[in-house]
Each structure stands twice: as structure tokens, then as C-alpha cells.
Amino acid sequence: MKLVASYTSPYARKVRMVMAEKRIECEFVEDNIWSADPIAAQYNPLTKIPVLLLDDGTSLYDSRVIAEFLDGVTPVSRLIPESGRERALVKRWEALGDGLADAGVAVFLERKRAEAKQSEDWIARQRDKLESGIVTAARELADRKFCHGENLTLGDISLACSLAWLEFRLPEIRWRTAQPALAAWMERMETRPSFIETAPPK
Numbered sequence: 123m124k125l126v127a128s129y130t131s132p133y134a135r136k137v138r139m140v141m142a143e144k145r146i147e148c149e150f151v152e153d154n155i156w157s158a159d160p161i162a163a164q165y166n167p168l169t170k171i172p173v174l175l176l177d178d179g180t181s182l183y184d185s186r187v188i189a190e191f192l193d194g195v196t197p198v199s200r201l202i203p204e205s206g207r208e209r210a211l212v213k214r215w216e217a218l219g220d221g222l223a224d225a226g227v228a229v230f231l232e233r234k235r236a237e238a239k240q241s242e243d244w245i246a247r248q249r250d251k252l253e254s255g256i257v258t259a260a261r262e263l264a265d266r267k268f269c270h271g272e273n274l275t276l277g278d279i280s281l282a283c284s285l286a287w288l289e290f291r292l293p294e295i296r297w298r299t300a301q302p303a304l305a306a307w308m309e310r311m312e313t314r315p316s317f318i319e320t321a322p323p324k
């Protein structure tokens with residue numbers, strides 16, 4: 123298997139953390155999705171990373187499909203419950219984490235446009251999503267150790283990757299100061315080898 127990805131993408135980091143937690147070996151193919159000729163374009167019609175290339179030539183996208191596939195590859199450290207409400211609730215945490223990254227990426231890319239073309243309304247709309255998503259994550263986590271149940275799930279991984287990316291790309295959001303309970307949970311996540319190993323290179 124090969125993972126076409128970048129070291130900074132929050133969605134790719136989610137998949138890499140899943141691999142690390144589940145002890146799945148995979149070759150990393152670094153892609154620059156903003157280059158003139160991104161590798162992902164050969165394998166994903168949407169030209170987005172991450173893409174997982176299976177040994178038989180099949181390509182899997184997006185990160186949610188890849189994470190789900192990887193979770194079924196080995197029973198080591200199950201990250202998504204088998205079925206029903208438990209599964210839906212973990213996937214909802216994943217959707218919240220990914221959604222924070224989606225809103226953050228939208229702000230980041232808008233800010234990269236020429237100043238005259240930037241829409242403050244659009245940025246404000248995304249900032250509202252970030253604000254309410256972060257408040258909701260903090261409220262629902264409260265002082266629990268994990269997003270759902272008593273063990274690490276894909277929900278924790280998604281949320282941690284997105285919050286780390288927000289801190290890296292949009293540090294003005296200062297979510298740790300605003301939400302100390304979320305910050306305490308994140309500090310525990312940051313001690314996990316899977317989180318440390320997947321940090322973007324400095």
C-alpha cells in the first residue's frame with residue numbers, strides 16, 4: 123500500500139495516525155497538491171489528498187473511506203465500533219473534527235487570495251463554524267478522557283489532527299485559552315506516540 127499525502131494535511135495526518143495506532147505499515151508518497159502536476163490527480167478525480175493506493179491498483183479516497191478501510195484491515199486497536207448508534211456517534215465525532223478542518227482550510231485559502239478578492243463575509247461564516255464546533259467539542263468532551271466511550275476512537279484522532287492544524291495555520295483562534303478542558307484533553311492526545319510520530323516536520 124502507498125499513501126499519497128502531505129505532512130501538513132490534517133486529513134492525511136488522521137489517516138497516518140490510524141495507521142500508527144493499528145501498526146499498519148505503508149509507504150508514504152509525498153505530494154504537493156498545489157503544484158502544477160499533483161500526484162493525487164492520477165488517482166483521485168477530485169485531486170485531493172490523502173489517497174490510499176492498494177496493491178491491486180485500487181485507489182481509495184477520501185480520508186473517511188481510508189480510515190474505515192484501515193480499521194477493517196486488522197483487529198488491532200479497533201477505532202470504529204462495529205455498528206449501530208455507537209458507530210454513528212464515533213463517526214459524528216469524526217465529522218465534527220473533519221468539519222473543523224474544512225472550515226479552517228476555507229479560511230486559510232481565502233486569506234491566500236489577493237486582498238481585494240477576499241470575502242470577509244465568507245471568512246466570518248467559516249469562523250462561526252469554527253467557534254461553534256470548538257465550543258461543542260469542549261462541552262461534549264467535558265472532562266472525559268475520550269470523545270466516545272472509554273477508549274481512543276477515530277473521533278479523538280480526527281479532532282486532535284484538526285485542532286493541531288488550526289493551531290499551526292490559524293494560531294489567532296487560540297482555542298486552548300478559550301477552552302481549557304479541550305486543551306487538557308489535547309495535552310493527553312499529544313503524548314500518544316501516534317500523534318508525536320505524525321507531526322509535520324519543523
Ligand SMILES: N[C@@H](CCC(=O)N[C@@H](CS)C(=O)NCC(=O)O)C(=O)O
Binds near residue numbers: 130131170171172184
Ligand atoms: N474530505 C476530504 C478532504 C481532503 C482535502 O480537502 N485535502 C486538501 C489538502 S488538506 C486538498 O487536497 N485540497 C486540494 C484542493 O481542494 O484542491 C478528506 O477527508 O480526505
